[in-house]
Amino acid sequence: MNVVGTSAKRIDGIEKVTGSAEFTTDIVLPRMIHAKLKRSPYAHAKILNIDTTKAEQMPGVRAVITAADLPDIRLGILTLDEHLLAHDKTRLVGEPVAAVAADTPEIARAACEQIEVEYEELPPLFDPEEAIRLDPPVVLHEEYEEYEKLLELAEMDERPPNLWQAYRIRHGDIDAAFKKAEDEGGHIIENRYATGYVHTACMEPHGAVAQWSSDGTLTLWAGGQSPYIARDGLAKALDLSPSKVRVIVPFVGGAFGGKLTVKEGAIAAALARKARRPVKIILTRAEDLSATAARTPFIFDIKDAVTKDGILIGRKVTSILWGGGYSGEGILKPIFSTHLYPGSYRLAALWVDSYGVYTNRVSGGALRGYGCAESAWAVETQMDIIARKCDIDAVELRINNLLNEGERTAITMPAHAFSAHECLTKCADAIEWETPSESLEHPWYRGKGIALGNKYSFAPTASSTELKVHEDASCELRTSAVDLGQGAYTILTQIVADEFGIEIDKVKLVTPDTAITPFDHVAGSSRQTFHTGNATRMACDDAKRQIRELAAPKLEAHPDDLEVSGGRISVKGSSKSIEVEDLFVVEMLAGKRPADVEVIGKATWEVSASPHDPNTGQGEEPMAYMGHGAQAAEVEVNVETGQVRIRKFVSAIDVGKAMNPQGVEMQNYGGGCMGIGIALHEDMCFDASGEMTNASLMDYKIPSIIEMPLKEYMESIIVEVPHQHGPYGAKGAGEIVVVPTSPAIGNAIYDAIGVRIWDQPLTPEKVVKAWKEKTASGNGSES
């Protein structure tokens, strides 16, 4: 039975298409009430007093809470800097300061309006370059030094008071590299790039349902990415033992990195405890867009030393991640984004200073590509500029700089299953790279661009699974892996079916519930196929071992001589066999149980890694694996309106082994669409007070299907270079598909009209402005 590697149907497809799939918002419990949050209208203010009297007296209001009702505990991923409800200060517009639970959402909202909060406005700080100064105009966290931190920053003489992350890479002799480029007729190429404010904007907004049982156990239903991160976060926030928290993950309507923690779930839980009733909270679209973590901007200053033959010999980068009021889930981005500075390229010298700073804007979070999609924008645009400067074809230049299998990058990541070359050339072939774009009639211009990308999958990490075998030979996989839409449940089902040689419909999944399913780190960092896939295979092996041991006496054979497939246990090389069912015995009240013990296979797959030295960026193997991919775009640009149409788009990614080729194809298309949105359209806008001004799906421009190339002009290429540790050789596909998109499009725009736009998104207005500047100056040359 070869189920792995086939485009098996999505096992959640029918439920989702018919509307029977249960999401958090569908959950209704007896006596359940509804929560709303009172949010700060100020980006930066002291909270002098909160008066909840009027709200509490409203009919239908069951509980009102403020920070005073919660344990005085700061939360966070690695720097614990954030209270569940603003404590004495608010550091961004929309920060929750109080919460109400009432019989209806409308009453709760009306009650929020009756809560009187007395603020003392403080000057807000929005500019990251002001924020990073040693003498900034405003300090957001006066007590930063006292915060609990699980992370070491790079050493510095004096920490700028708004800095929450500092990381350095010191590899090779950087001065010598620049000197060599200068002395030997090479090039020094220096540019500044910026990414924009992007939101995950999932179809399903953030939400949760919380219920307490009489023994003091909290059950929380929340569509998140990790039931265990959620469980531990809830336990910490509410000062509970983790065993007293049960997290159940229903179907999830998209996450993309935005649902790692369950802040609003913890607030709902606190309200439920006070009201002694189950509480549901579902954020509105405006709240979801404006007050949950976003992909906040990076500023990159990159300086490259290149020989006259186009060989990259040195790179110096300073980057600032424009963080928000709290370090949030973006805490590791200044570190992880550095993987793209070498990327797939050999670099003799790399010198990086990467920072993250607080500002009074929305906190930085994760979004598909965690740092890599941002740094790829700078690096892969830079590669295009280098190619043009050296007058070498952009594909050839990249190939000339690629690592070889077995080498290590400048940050010690081994080049294993190194498929950059194959991804790049297949992508170039598909876009007919050698053939220049046709000329169109003014004001339309056509051009092609290409970019390479990488996406690490982080370590250390672990996944555990359990596999129970029933008497009808069906298998039940218990996993805390989450299907966010990426297809994890289908792939895990395929693995079990494959390992047991049974039909897919004989595999049942027990989905994330911390009371039942074992630990799995997170549905993030493109890790479920790789890690949970490995754990699932191992649990299958363990269950099969138990079955062989149970069957051995019956078959009068050694367990090692038995094989389990298709519901039968047979003696290798003989016709002797029994059915799995024969291992079960009938009990007195006509139930069945296995002859010996329950057949439950268990396994934990673990990848260890030691953190790199934050002062040098050097160490042992830092990540679980590295994904490779290339994308190319042909665009049509109208220089009068600035419109950019994607005429053709190609995405070639290496997945090691396509567990479900159609699933990979959908990642290529879906990721491409998201990447196109990030490159050209999406931009969270803020007014001078720090409030988001386009917090609706009408105004926040997620592209529609019309903005996508037609299906026949969108090509998915699957590259399969097996990874030594991947299950069946497989690697993840979920994030690499958005990494090269922006630079591929930006490079195509340059090819079409000869202008660079340095800051994302590449909106029509910026295209027109850049074109006007170019035509005014009479040339389009660049340094």
Added chain:
Amino acid sequence: MIDCQYLEPTTVSEACTLLAEHGDDAKVVAGGQSMAILLRNGLIQPSHLISIQHVSGLEDIVASDEGVKIGAKVTLDRLIGIGETHPTLRALDDVINELADQQIRNFATLGGAICEAHPASDITVVLSTLNASVKLASAGGERVVSMCDFVTGAFATAAQSDELLTEVVVPSFDLGSAAAAHRRFVLRAGDYPVVGVGAFVSLDGSGGCQDARIVVGNCSSAPAHAQEAETRLKGHSIVGNNGAIAEAGELAASHVAPSSDPMAPSEYKIDLVNVLTREALAEAVARATG
């Protein structure tokens, strides 16, 4: 939760009586597409919603000597391809065929779209370009107001609180020598435009411009005639005269003062007025001569 009374008259006169009774506290709802957004955003808080869903006689599209009359309750979906049956409405096709999406067009009505008076509405722009007028009914009788006078500002119209818009009339013109076109630029399909421009030209026998109307949308609170551009063209050669059309574009652009918003800065909107005015004019001339 919207706390208001929902009234369902069945005739125009009943609707007018209810409007007279409740005055400013009442709002008329037809398809509900704009109303739902206005209510949700708290832009209006009526105590009474008067639904005209069951009012009959507002759903016809009729050609007459006066022109084409379109009932207020005609959905935008029904207007798809209207230029094929009523060629003087061809410019409406430029707008409706790309407007919003099928679900919205299924319940949005023409009357509703006009009465919302959204500053970025393409419909009010194209109807102004076509010199359309609207018929307003009240307990006291009927009156006709030209589109240009009807929209008085952002979300503001000349309708009195006791008046019901019942019909839109698009006057006839000689298809052999006149035509209109509309051009818009959207950041994403289905969105309100950053800028929309409508152009109408009627030609004399020798390629000269007898009359011109150029209406710009989303650069001020209501659709605005680009009078300087219109003046530049009237009485001058326009067929085959790209210079005149380019000048008209420049003139239209130099006389708008749009404000910046999250969609686009003012400077870019001005650029678009120039481009779209040219494109709409060129298309109108092509249609008039084609």
